[in-house]
Amino acid sequence: MNLCITRSQRFAYSETFIRDQIAGLQERTAVYTLHSGRYPEREENGTLLSPRAFWLAHKGIKTLVGRNNYFSDYGVKKYLKTHNIDVVLANYGISAAHMLVPCRALNIPLLAVFRGHDVTDKKLLAQYGEKYKALFQYATFLIAVSERLKKQLISLGAPEEKIKIIPSGVNTSKFTPSTEVIREKHFLGVGRFTPKKGPLHTLRAFHAVLEKFPEATLTLAGKKDGLFEACEALVKELVMEKSVHFTGVLDHNQVPVMMQNSLAFVQHSLTAPNGDTEGTPVGIMEASASGLPVVSTRHGGIPDAVIHEKTGYLVEEGDDSAMAHYMIKLCENPELAKKMGLAGRKHMQEHYEHSDQISKLLELARAAVASKS
Secondary structure (H helix, E strand, O other): OEEEEEOOOOOOOOOHHHHHHHHHHHOOOEEEEEEOOOOOOEEOOOOEOOOHHHHHHHHHHHHHHOOOOOOHHHHHHHHHHHOOOOEEEEEOHHHHHHHHHHHHHHOOOEEEEEOOHHHOOHHHHHHHHHHHHHHHHHOOEEEEOOHHHHHHHHHOOOOHHHEEEOOOOEOHHHOOOOOOOOOOOEEEEEOOOOHHHOHHHHHHHHHHHHHHOOOOEEEEEOOOOOOHHHHHHHHHHOOOOOOEEEEEOOOOOHHHHHHHOOOEEEOOOOOOOOOOOOOOOHHHHHHHHOOOOEEEEOOOOHHHHOOEOOOEEEEOOOOHHHHHHHHHHHHHOHHHHHHHHHHHHHHHHHHOEHHHHHHHHHHHHHHHHHHHO
C-alpha cells in the first residue's frame, strides 16, 4: 500500500506528534509525504510539486482573490499519480479539505485527522464550513484525537459512523519514571505560550503555592512567543523571578530528564478567545508516561488522558485557586504524587501507546483502500 501523508509544515517544532506518526507508519508500509501550506506545495525534499511558473502564478492570484487552488491541483494530482498513491492521510481538517479535490478527481480514498483548532477556531470554521461539508461526505474516515472533538465534528454535520477516535499517542519507552519519591517541590510545564495553553493561569496558581511553600519552583519550557512577554511581566509583578524559570525551546531529549526530576506537570488549558481548543496535549501524555501526576483542566481530550484523583487532578477552566489547591496537595503528599504518576504511566501504556495508535491508523488506511475496491 502506498500511503501519502500531508502536513502544513515540515519542521514545526511543536508538531513532533506528526513526525512520530510518519516514522511509525514508515516502519509498516510505503509512505510519501507532502508539506508546506494548507494545500501542500512541496515534496519531502523541498521540491515544488508544480512547475515554478505555476507556483508563482498561484502566489500572485492569491494576493488578489484570496486562497485558491487554481495552480496547485496540477502538481498534487501529478504526484499522486506518479507514485501510485492508494490512500491519503491528511493532518488537520483544513489540509484534508484542500486534498479533497485531487483525491476525488483520482478516486483516491481520503482520511482526515482533526486535532483541535481545525474544528474550533471561529475564523477557520467560517472559511471552511462549506468545504468541510463536502469533506465529510467524501472522506472514508474522519479521525478525531479525543471524544470531545468527535462531538464537535458531529455538531458540524459529520456522520458519526465515519468518525474514529485515535489520539496521537506516546512512546512510553522514551520516558522513564524516577525510581524515588520526588520531595523537591518542582513543577514543570511544556508547551507554547498560546492562549489555549493558559500560561497566565498557571502562573497565578503557582503564586498561591509560593505563599505556602516559598521554596517551590516552576519551570515553563516552550518557544518564547505569543503570551511570553505577558508571562514575564506577570512574574515580575508577582515578584516570582527567583522561582519561575523559562527555558525556551528544549531539545526533545531534554524533556524526559526534566520530567524525571519534577514533582508534577501543570497546564491550565482553556478555550481561547477565538474558539481555539486543545486536542489531546502531547506534553500531558509525555508527563504521564514519565510517571508524573498532572494538574490540568477539564478541556479538550485532557479528561480522557488524565483520570481525576487517580492519575492527576482536573479543575474547571479559569479556576486558578482550585489548581493551586491541588498543586499544594501534591507538595504536601509526595508519596501520593508518585502513586498517581505511576498510575498515569500505566494509563498511557494501556490506552495511549504510540505503536497501538499507529496500528489503528494503518488498519483504517487499509480498510479505506479495501472499500474502494
